[in-house]
Amino acid sequence: MEDFVYFFTFQDPSIAWVVLGITLLGVGSAYVGTFSFLDKKALLGDAISHAVLPGICLGFVLAGEKNPVYIVTGAFLSGAVATFLSSWLKRNTKLSEDTIIATILSVFFGFGIVLLTALQKSGNPEVAGLNSFIFGNAIGISESDLLLYGGLALAIILVLTVALKEFRLMVFDPEFGKAIGFPMKAITFLFNVLMILAVVIGIQAIGVVLMAALLITPGAAARFWTDRLNPLLILAAFFSVVSGILGTYVSFVIPQMPTGPWVVVFLSLFAVVSFLVSPKSGMLFRYFARKKYLTKTHREHLLKALYKAKENGRPGLTIDEIYELYPFQKPETKQSITDLEKLNFIDKNQQIIDLTSKGVTEAMRVVRLHRLWELYLNESMNIAPDHVHDSAEQLEHLITPELEAMLEQRFNFPALDPHQEPIPRPEKK
Numbered sequence: 213m214e215d216f217v218y219f220f221t222f223q224d225p226s227i228a229w230v231v232l233g234i235t236l237l238g239v240g241s242a243y244v245g246t247f248s249f250l251d252k253k254a255l256l257g258d259a260i261s262h263a264v265l266p267g268i269c270l271g272f273v274l275a276g277e278k279n280p281v282y283i284v285t286g287a288f289l290s291g292a293v294a295t296f297l298s299s300w301l302k303r304n305t306k307l308s309e310d311t312i313i314a315t316i317l318s319v320f321f322g323f324g325i326v327l328l329t330a331l332q333k334s335g336n337p338e339v340a341g342l343n344s345f346i347f348g349n350a351i352g353i354s355e356s357d358l359l360l361y362g363g364l365a366l367a368i369i370l371v372l373t374v375a376l377k378e379f380r381l382m383v384f385d386p387e388f389g390k391a392i393g394f395p396m397k398a399i400t401f402l403f404n405v406l407m408i409l410a411v412v413i414g415i416q417a418i419g420v421v422l423m424a425a426l427l428i429t430p431g432a433a434a435r436f437w438t439d440r441l442n443p444l445l446i447l448a449a450f451f452s453v454v455s456g457i458l459g460t461y462v463s464f465v466i467p468q469m470p471t472g473p474w475v476v477v478f479l480s481l482f483a484v485v486s487f488l489v490s491p492k493s494g495m496l497f498r499y500f501a502r503k504k505y506l507t508k509t510h511r512e513h514l515l516k517a518l519y520k521a522k523e524n525g526r527p528g529l530t531i532d533e534i535y536e537l538y539p540f541q542k543p544e545t546k547q548s549i550t551d552l553e554k555l556n557f558i559d560k561n562q563q564i565i566d567l568t569s570k571g572v573t574e575a576m577r578v579v580r581l582h583r584l585w586e587l588y589l590n591e592s593m594n595i596a597p598d599h600v601h602d603s604a605e606q607l608e609h610l611i612t613p614e615l616e617a618m619l620e621q622r623f624n625f626p627a628l629d630p631h632q633e634p635i636p637r638p639e640k641k
Contacts (some may be wrong), residue, residue: 215465226355227464234460236365237414238426238452244410245371245427246434246448250383250441255310256298258424259317261411263294266326268345269331278342280357284364284412294320321420347419347470349463363414368406368413369604374430380441381401416455419472425479426452430615433483436490443556455479509609510541511548512578515557518567519575519636528566576636582608583629584619590630591623597630 222228248257261533267290268283275282294316301312326344372379378399381389383393389397407427413424422589434447459475488495517537521529529537531549538545549565552558567575587598612620620626629635 219461229355229358233362233454236362236458238456239252239449240365240368240450241410241426242430243352244407246431249431250426252427255313257427259313260291261423262317263320264291266290269327274351280360295404297487338472345415347472404632422472425476429479433486435484438494451482511543514548515575516578519579528564530563583635586629
């Protein structure tokens with residue numbers, strides 16, 4: 213608790229600088245990563261993050277020390293070469309994009325490891341801590357480093373904010389953007405530059421191995437919560453910033469613990485929670501929504517069966533007859549009978565189940581939708597009458613009142629379906 217209070221009250225100014233830097237890095241990476249995720253370029257970000265390692269080593273060789281300007285410049289040039297090679301090979305060879313990216317990632321990262329190993333054996337005392345670029349160490353970043361990385365992150369955020377409309381076109385409809393006069397190739401080039409910069413500014417805090425997670429995971433997690441771009445960017449930035457600060461806190465409490473893995477752990481928690489509980493897209497929400505839908509369809513099928521029995525002149529169906537209609541769904545059928553009784557749609561008289569007046573109205577609605585859809589398939593889609601039942605059995609539960617009205621008007625309130633069965637309607641008072 214003492215460490216927690218000390219860290220989050222920013223009693224040490226260097227901690228405040230680190231938190232500010234990781235916040236700017238998180239927002240910039242989340243913005244770039246979200247566009248990359250939407251543009252289906254997630255693998256390219258992974259390739260760039262691994263490809264900057266040779267540039268880091270060469271920048272160190274030229275400077276003779278861990279000079280942030282040399283390291284950032286070397287990393288940027290190395291990432292730019294990897295991006296150019298990826299585009300060139302895609303245009304001029306028959307190799308698939310994932311093969312090209314995997315090859316570039318492996319070659320550049322392997323070459324970087326070779327250079328890093330050689331530097332560590334060179335005897336240069338300045339090389340100490342250079343391997344922190346592999347997994348990241350946010351606490352080890354100096355204020356001068358943060359000024360450079362934070363400034364670049366702020367530049368990325370500003371460019372993406374100012375040119376939001378252009379990048380939106382690049383992701384969702386580049387052909388339309390080209391048709392109305394936007395220089396889409398230049399916009400794509402600018403985005404690639406921003407992606408390389410986003411990777412470069414995160415290498416010391418997050419590490420080259422895990423930087424791709426900071427790019428892609430926030431946008432992927434936020435995608436479960438919204439379908440709109442602006443909220444998506446805000447949520448992704450929130451997930452990224454919180455994970456970055458928590459990962460940095462762990463590195464502060466446990467000095468030998470690298471920052472990158474813990475940032476990814478917290479990002480993964482956000483992603484898992486989003487995957488499970490987000491509305492509309494979450495696994496649990498979809499499970500319960502599907503369960504609710506199946507319960508509703510079973511109730512409506514039972515109402516329809518009771519209505520057909522009434523059409524045939526029968527007072528209702530026995531419980532055994534109903535069970536025979538759904539031989540493998542006895543628990544569901546029992547639950548449907550209970551639910552329909554509570555809704556006052558059916559009346560149970562000893563072993564006979566019949567529709568109430570309220571149930572007749574609801575059953576007529578379901579049967580009407582079924583037979584209207586059969587008529588639509590037969591008349592408008594030219595599907596034979598003996599092939600329309602299964603489709604109508606599924607769609608009858610999804611037809612809205614607006615669509616029902618359109619179907620009624622389209623066929624001028626038809627009296628019969630393709631099987632010459634009457635389409636029921638409530639009597640007008």
